[in-house]
Amino acid sequence: MSEPVRRRVFPAERIAEFEAVADVAGFLTEFESDASRRVISEVDVLVTGWGAPRIDAAVLAAAPRLEAILHSAGTVKPYLTEEVLARGIRVSSAAAAxxxxxxxxxxxxxxxxxxxxxxxxxxxxxxxxxxxxxxxxxxxxxxxxxxxxxxxxxxxxxxxxxxxxxxxxxxxxxxxxxxxxxxxxxxxxxxxxxxxxxxxxxxxxxxxxxxxxxxxxxxxxxxxxxxxxxxxxxxxxxxxxxxxxxxxxxxxxxxxxxxxxxxxxxxxxxxxxxxxxxTPHIAGSLGTELGRLARSVLDELRRLTDGEELAHRVEVERLAITA
Structure with a gap:
């Protein structure tokens, strides 16, 4: 996600909670550089958010271990292509949060x-x-x-x-x-x-x-x-x-x-x-409410590490009629 979004949704204290559950490999804003490609080649889970680059076939080819994408916002449509779901990668959204x-x-x-x-x-x-x-x-x-x-x-x-x-x-x-x-x-x-x-x-x-x-x-x-x-x-x-x-x-x-x-x-x-x-689109998550998004993603990550089903998995058959 973009760095400003990362700082707002996942401040240091939130990152510490993630590090207690899994190995945090890095913070990316793009998938094009050699450094970013090295990171995604080793990750099992991507956490995405507002301003994330689109995950397409080229990104998937560079991420052979990728099992799940946990999106820390609402709709996932702007951020991934149909190849993601076709490969069987589990995708979760914080839309409910x-x-x-x-x-x-x-x-x-x-x-x-x-x-x-x-x-x-x-x-x-x-x-x-x-x-x-x-x-x-x-x-x-x-x-x-x-x-x-x-x-x-x-x-x-x-x-x-x-x-x-x-x-x-x-x-x-x-x-x-x-x-x-x-x-x-x-x-x-x-x-x-x-x-x-x-x-x-x-x-x-x-x-x-x-x-x-x-x-x-x-x-x-x-x-x-x-x-x-x-x-x-x-x-x-x-x-x-x-x-x-x-x-x-x-x-x-x-x-x-x-x-x-x-x-x-x-x-x-x-x-x-x-x-x-x-009002300038203030109804959605802002300020302290961003903590609810981070908590939703963290809970999903815990479910993954415990071998449980995702609570907010994106349903492929509903993508056409949802935001």
Missing amino acids: NAAPVAEYTVAMILLANKHVLPIAARYRVLEAEFDVEAEFPLGNYDKRIGIVGASTIGRLVIELLRPYSLEVVVYDPFLDVEEAARLGVRSVGLEELCATSDVVSVHAPSLPSTRGLLDAALIGRMRTGATLVNTSRGEIIDQDALVARVTAGELYAILDVTVPWVLEAGHPFYSSDRVLL
Whole structure:
């Protein structure tokens, strides 16, 4: 992985924990140099992370002993080619660990959205006096409907974390059957119904060719006036122009941790709107939360050394429908 990532995710105290389990051969940022090739020729396990070079057939040829790749972040797709899995190398991802802060952030935003914190704070800041909030805003989390788009790892964790609240949760996911939805304690609905009836729509679908523009202008147009769209997934999943139109018309609220592009151009209406909470992709693992990623990888390494199955092994058959 890149050196800045290594220092953040695996500081010295974490490395010491790894050294108590296995021989740490070195820290690589590339696979091209003779020094790096000598290292990977002797390793059984590679730990990868954000900024890692792609592992392809050439890298595999230089790593004859390689048995497992433990990825210390979410998706592994940018970092390895199909040759890795075809060779039978076990691949693990820390996606479940990275899902925790995203789900926690999402639940916090859902609860704040139903209390209409954004517009109330804006009004209060300007008026500097009391005003009748209940007369102007449909406040409260009791008996509100939350629509989850995508029963992904994060989507399922959001569902679990919402369980203690008096909310109705509905889910859209073409791969979620009625029985599985019942086990999750939610109802599976069509995307049109979800958008038209939910007080908060929260996006947790993976970014795939089939999900680009999934929430198109028609669906955003069907969202009820006063509803909130939360997106912690990827910006390209929604029709951003359609969302801008409804937000600036005073019809919707938006809580966006992702946009297209990643950093919006200066003067974009989302920056100045009191109906938008715009954050620079902070929902995922940052700060102390990076320790959870390191712990996930360390636990997987211990399982390998103990001859156990990986707890978070990447399933080949699910790669096409996951991030």
